[in-house]
Amino acid sequence: xxxxxxxxxxxxxxxxxxxxxxxxxxxxxxxxxxxxxxxxxxxxxxxxxxxxxxxxxxxxxxxxxxxxxxxxxxxxxxxxxxxxxxxxxxxxxxxxxxxxxxxxxxxxxxxxxxxxxxxxxxxxxxxxxxxxxxxxxxxxxxxxxxxxxxxxxxxxxxxxxxxxxxxxxxxxxxxxxxxxxxxxxxxxxxxxxxxxxxxxxxxxxxxxxxxxxxxxxxxxxxxxxxxxxxxxxxxxxxxxxxxxxxxxxxxxxxxxxxxxxxxxxxxxxxxxxxxxxxxxxxxxxxxxxxxxxxxxxxxxxxxxxxxxxxxxxxxxxxxxxxxxxxxxxxxxxxxxxxxxxxxxxxxxxxxxxxxxxxxxxxxxxxxxxxxxxxxxxxxxxxxxxxxxxxxxxxxxxxxxxxxx
Numbered sequence: 001x002x003x004x005x006x007x008x009x010x011x012x013x014x015x016x017x018x019x020x021x022x023x024x025x026x027x028x029x030x031x032x033x034x035x036x037x038x039x040x041x042x043x044x045x046x047x048x049x050x051x052x053x054x055x056x057x058x059x060x061x062x063x064x065x066x067x068x069x070x071x072x073x074x075x076x077x078x079x080x081x082x083x084x085x086x087x088x089x090x091x092x093x094x095x096x097x098x099x100x101x102x103x104x105x106x107x108x109x110x111x112x113x114x115x116x117x118x119x120x121x122x123x124x125x126x127x128x129x130x131x132x133x134x135x136x137x138x139x140x141x142x143x144x145x146x147x148x149x150x151x152x153x154x155x156x157x158x159x160x161x162x163x164x165x166x167x168x169x170x171x172x173x174x175x176x177x178x179x180x181x182x183x184x185x186x187x188x189x190x191x192x193x194x195x196x197x198x199x200x201x202x203x204x205x206x207x208x209x210x211x212x213x214x215x216x217x218x219x220x221x222x223x224x225x226x227x228x229x230x231x232x233x234x235x236x237x238x239x240x241x242x243x244x245x246x247x248x249x250x251x252x253x254x255x256x257x258x259x260x261x262x263x264x265x266x267x268x269x270x271x272x273x274x275x276x277x278x279x280x281x282x283x284x285x286x287x288x289x290x291x292x293x294x295x296x297x298x299x300x301x302x303x304x305x306x307x308x309x310x311x312x313x314x315x316x317x318x319x320x321x322x323x324x325x326x327x328x329x330x331x332x333x334x335x336x337x338x339x340x341x342x343x344x345x346x347x348x349x350x351x352x353x354x355x356x357x358x359x360x361x362x363x364x365x366x367x368x369x370x371x372x373x374x375x376x377x378x379x380x381x382x383x384x385x386x387x388x389x390x391x392x393x394x395x396x397x398x399x400x401x402x403x404x
Contacts, residue, residue, distance in 0.1 A: 037270035037301035039309055039336035046219035048344050049307075049336035050259055056192060057217040058157040060101070061261045066109040066158035069147055075121035076167040080201075085162060086111045088201065089208045096209045096241075099319045100252050101262040102288045107212070110156075115164070116146045122169030127198055129173040140178065140194065144186055153189035158215050160208070162197040174198040175207060177214040206245035218242050218256055219340030236347045237366030239315070239330060244362045251285050251320035253345065254299035254313040255334050266293035269300040271401045281312065281329060282396040285319030302401060304382045307337040310348075312386055314396045315370055325357035328370025329388045329397050331377055350377055373397065 041049025053059055068089070070082040094107040119142055126135040143161055153159060163170050175198050183190045195211050197203075214220075221243035222232045238247035240256070257263045267288070269279045279300045282289075289296040299313040312331050317324045331348035338344040349369045356368030371377060376387040383404035388397050 037268065037303050037309060039303075039307055039334065042307065042337045044337055044339040044342075044344070046214070046217055046340040046344075047336050048219065048255065048259060048334055048338075054217050057215065059261060060097070060105045060107075060216045062104075063106045063108055064157045065155065066107060066160060067112060067151060067153070067156045068109055068160040068162060069112050069151065070115050070162050070164070071118050071143055071146070072115040072164045073118050073120070073122040073167045073169070075123060075169070076164055078115050078164045079166050082113050082115065082162075083111060085165065085201070088199075088203050089160075092206075093208045093212065096206065096250075096320060097212070099285070100257065101260070104262045105260075107158075109158075109160070112151060116150065118142050118146060122163070122167035125169060127163070127169055127171045127174050129171070129176075131174060136178070139196075144184075144191075148186050153186055153191060156189075158195065158212065159191070160195045160197055162199075165199060165201045165203075170198045170200070172198055172200045172204070175204075175211065177211050204245055206241055206250055209250075210241055210245040213242050213252070213256075216260055218252070218260075219344050221343075221345050222341065223343065224341055231363065233363035233366075235343050236332070236345055237363035237369065238324075238357075238361055239332075239347055239366070239369070240345070241320075246362050248357060248361055248367070249315055249321040249324040251315075253311070253332065254284050255301075255311055255332075255345070257284075258299070263298055264293065267296055267298045269297045271300055271302040271403070273303070274403050276400060276402040278398065278400050279312075280392055280396060280398050281314040282392075282394055283316040283318050284313045285316065285321045286395065300399065300401060302382075302384050302403070304333075304379075304384065308333060308335045310334075310379065310382070310384055310386075312399060312401075316395055318395075323360075325360065326368050326370055328372045328375075329386070329399055330370045331386060348377060350375065 038050045040051045041047045072078050090109055097105045097107050125139045177193050177195050179193045183192045221236045221240055223234045233244050236243035238249045240253050241250040271277055282296055284298055299311055302310040304310050310333055312329050315330045316327045333346045335344055347366050347369050349366055350371040351368045354368055355364035358364050361367035371388045373388055373390055378385045385402045387400040390398055
């Protein structure tokens with residue numbers, strides 16, 4: 001049975017009422033994003049609209065400061081030092097974002113090298129993926145009470161709370177970002193969300209980068225099956241970190257990079273509403289050419305409705321995608337009115353009759369989704385045809401987009 005204990009006044013808030021596993025962002029201004037290819041932000045959780053930035057989230061450009069704190073429990077003696085466990089996450093997570101952002105984001109994380117003792121056993125908190133709100137609130141109450149006297153959280157944009165991986169009550173499936181419906185105040189800090197890490201060793205690949213993506217207002221792109229059984233990767237397969245942290249091509253979609261401020265309008269080809277246009281797509285994961293951004297197109301966007309678009313980008317074994325098993329022009333649909341985990345992005349399978357990368361891909365049916373030279377895709381619903389031309393000297397592809 002869980003023990004009673006006192007908590008500092010700074011932490012005595014109505015935390016259970018504030019706590020939520022999701023937080024609905026405020027609706028956009030109602031003004032359309034720049035036509036013809038931007039989409040308006042909606043009230044959907046982690047909306048992929050681009051006309052405004054949701055100020056409840058830190059914009060990941062420049063230096064973002066994070067702190068990683070380590071929690072131990074009376075029912076287990078930690079086997080490793082905090083510094084050793086931190087090596088499972090850094091510098092890999094910082095390197096991922098440095099590569100994905102073209103050097104436009106520096107994730108600077110301070111490691112607090114001591115175990116901070118929680119007042120109750122790990123088993124008492126009932127840690128699990130679908131955590132009862134009361135027990136989850138107890139865990140956060142206690143964690144913040146332990147942390148508040150030791151660390152000034154106001155100095156950081158991101159707070160990572162890492163539970164002792166060897167504690168018996170720690171469930172690795174429970175790792176997630178916990179959002180508050182309203183910010184809570186701890187000392188001088190206003191806390192909107194915490195990254196709670198419950199990974200066993202070794203942790204899942206790219207797990208912290210995935211959770212950090214949520215801190216930057218990116219949605220889950222996986223499909224959560226009913227009752228948790230079935231295929232989680234039907235929406236995007238291997239093609240984005242927010243779909244699967246185990247994917248062969250975990251770089252973020254170009255649309256995400258545009259939303260986060262890592263790609264500018266000069267890097268986006270907005271396809272006109274009718275007629276035919278030609279575009280050259282440079283590999284998404286290659287460094288940006290700052291000397292000639294207008295000639296450095298990373299995605300072509302075809303607006304197909306008020307809140308939806310078809311996007312084309314070139315994916316090659318470069319950077320975060322070095323483990324990719326296929327290459328070509330990847331097509332996907334974006335909707336800004338669809339919430340996180342409900343399918344805001346759907347990859348178009350350019351080869352629906354075949355599969356690829358068996359034994360390594362999280363979803364072989366989409367592993368060979370990109371189109372190669374000489375191949376095309378026609379969308380009967382919108383009348384859009386995308387034809388892939390020759391490979392360029394820089395490793396990208398020429399494409400032709402025609403609209404009836």
